[in-house]
Amino acid sequence: MVSHEEPQKAYQRVVSHHTPPLRAIVVGAGLGGCATAIALHHHGHEVVAVLDKVRAFNRLGDSLGLGENAYRLLARWGCNIKEIQEIGNQSPTMKIRRWHDGKILAEQPLMDMAGYIGHRGDYHDIFLKWVGERGIPIRMGCEVVAYKDADPTPSLTLASGETLTADVIVACDGIKSLARHLVLGARDDPVSSGYACFRAYFEPSDEMRADPSRNAFLHEDSVNFWIGPDTHVVQNTLRGGREFNWILTHKDDGDVPESWFQPGDMDEVRRLVADLDPDIREAIKSTEKCLDWKICYRKPLPTWVSPDSHRIVLLGDSCHAHLPTSAQGASQACESAGVLAVSLSLVGRKDVKIATRAYEKLRFPRTRVSQTHGEDLRDRWHNVLKNVDKDIEVDPEMVKIKNRPLYAFDSEKDTMERWDGVVRLVQAEFANGKIELLC
Numbered sequence: 001m002v003s004h005e006e007p008q009k010a011y012q013r014v015v016s017h018h019t020p021p022l023r024a025i026v027v028g029a030g031l032g033g034c035a036t037a038i039a040l041h042h043h044g045h046e047v048v049a050v051l052d053k054v055r056a057f058n059r060l061g062d063s064l065g066l067g068e069n070a071y072r073l074l075a076r077w078g079c080n081i082k083e084i085q086e087i088g089n090q091s092p093t094m095k096i097r098r099w100h101d102g103k104i105l106a107e108q109p110l111m112d113m114a115g116y117i118g119h120r121g122d123y124h125d126i127f128l129k130w131v132g133e134r135g136i137p138i139r140m141g142c143e144v145v146a147y148k149d150a151d152p153t154p155s156l157t158l159a160s161g162e163t164l165t166a167d168v169i170v171a172c173d174g175i176k177s178l179a180r181h182l183v184l185g186a187r188d189d190p191v192s193s194g195y196a197c198f199r200a201y202f203e204p205s206d207e208m209r210a211d212p213s214r215n216a217f218l219h220e221d222s223v224n225f226w227i228g229p230d231t232h233v234v235q236n237t238l239r240g241g242r243e244f245n246w247i248l249t250h251k252d253d254g255d256v257p258e259s260w261f262q263p264g265d266m267d268e269v270r271r272l273v274a275d276l277d278p279d280i281r282e283a284i285k286s287t288e289k290c291l292d293w294k295i296c297y298r299k300p301l302p303t304w305v306s307p308d309s310h311r312i313v314l315l316g317d318s319c320h321a322h323l324p325t326s327a328q329g330a331s332q333a334c335e336s337a338g339v340l341a342v343s344l345s346l347v348g349r350k351d352v353k354i355a356t357r358a359y360e361k362l363r364f365p366r367t368r369v370s371q372t373h374g375e376d377l378r379d380r381w382h383n384v385l386k387n388v389d390k391d392i393e394v395d396p397e398m399v400k401i402k403n404r405p406l407y408a409f410d411s412e413k414d415t416m417e418r419w420d421g422v423v424r425l426v427q428a429e430f431a432n433g434k435i436e437l438l439c
Contacts, residue, residue, distance in 0.1 A: 022167040022349060024046065025049055025168075025169045025170070026047060028171065029128065030172060032172040032337070033052070033173075035333055035337040037136050042076075042078060043341040047137075051158075053142065056140060059119070063120065064119070065117045066334075067407050068408075069331050070334040084118065084126060089237075090221045091220070092109065093223075096401075098228075099226050102280070105227070106396035111407075119243065142160075143158060144157070144158060147179055149309050152349070154169050168311050168356070172333070174316070174317045175190065177317075180301075180314060183306050184303070191296060197249050197292075199291045200264075200290040202244060203244070204244050209241065217279070218241040218283075226276060226277055230386075231249060232249050232381050233248050233284070234247040246283070246287070247324070249378075262291060262293065264290035273285065301314070305357060311353070315340060316329075316333035317333070320336070322374055323378060325377045327374070332370050335366065335411035336363050339363055339414075339415050361426065361438070363411075364439070
């Protein structure tokens with residue numbers, strides 16, 4: 001039985017006899033893929049390569065938060081998390097405001113939301129650097145076009161015709177994952193959430209910084225939220241006012257593919273913020289361009305593991321995508337990376353299927369909790385003011401972000417504490433010839 005002592009000590013004692021390490025391929029070099037490569041390397045596995053179909057990464061996206069539940073793991077894996085913390089938002093608090101006049105409805109520590117909030121592209125650069133520091137190859141311009149679900153050696157084929165094999169393949173290739181189709185046995189289309197985001201991230205001009213109608217939130221690092229009926233705005237100012245980000249979430253039933261790259265309609269943005277608090281409205285209205293992101297989600301998957309070899313595994317957005325209001329997507333990918341890496345180290349090469357099936361059982365309930373946190377927050381923000389007179393006070397607890405309870409969780413420790421029981425369940429399922437679905 002694995003003890004409940006400090007996780008790394010118990011873990012090292014249990015796995016010290018498992019040699020040689022497993023060979024793994026990671027598909028997708030985003031934050032989840034990088035975290036997976038780092039975790040696998042830390043736990044003694046050989047990461048053959050991290051593959052990504054793009055030829056180069058651009059500084060895309062905008063705000064991203066990483067919680068203490070992710071920092072705990074990254075630090076354990078030998079990452080210098082100060083590199084992340086130093087470029088994150090330094091504001092000690094965040095304010096939740098009323099839509100039309102900016103009245104503060106609640107104020108709470110910024111860490112209650114998502115830990116340190118920074119630019120996704122900057123955080124991604126650091127994750128890529130951490131992967132490179134470990135000597136893990138990152139191969140760009142490598143698009144996976146097919147998988148072969150073979151035991152004991154699964155493989156994938158690139159657009160170039162090259163075939164790669166490993167003991168386990170981890171697909172961290174996002175919500176449009178190709179491996180997801182293999183695991184499910186069929187295509188599943190994204191489901192509209194009924195909402196979309198207009199998003200912008202830019203360096204304010206000197207003119208904007210000098211304009212009292214637009215510079216209210218440009219003097220220092222700050223995070224504010226304006227909430228109204230079926231809508232909310234997020235403002236994130238970084239680096240002492242040198243970088244400015246806003247996100248406008250609104251009702252939208254349009255059928256547009258999930259993409260960071262859909263150009264936004266600033267005229268529509270100006271219409272949507274016409275009755276917004278003037279202190280932030282003019283800064284948004286004067287923005288030159290933005291992105292339009294239709295918020296889609298996938299229904300919870302019945303399995304995260306390929307049906308034949310059980311050696312092709314989904315991780316991150318490919319199997320547990322989160323709404324933006326969860327502020328936990330990247331953190332949960334880190335948690336999943338830790339669980340998968342530990343699980344693979346607790347078995348031998350012949351028992352990879354035990355590890356992968358244990359991984360999905362360990363992770364599914366936890367990710368559902370964090371996903372529903374985001375759904376709950378969005379619904380509370382969008383509904384609390386619908387039937388309330390403008391002069392009636394709103395209970396701050398009705399609008400506060402409630403992610404703090406998620407942070408104490410140690411996914412690697414949880415894996416070792418529950419390992420024996422989960423493995424017995426998985427072994428029984430294999431013996432009976434029937435793998436129970438997750439949902």
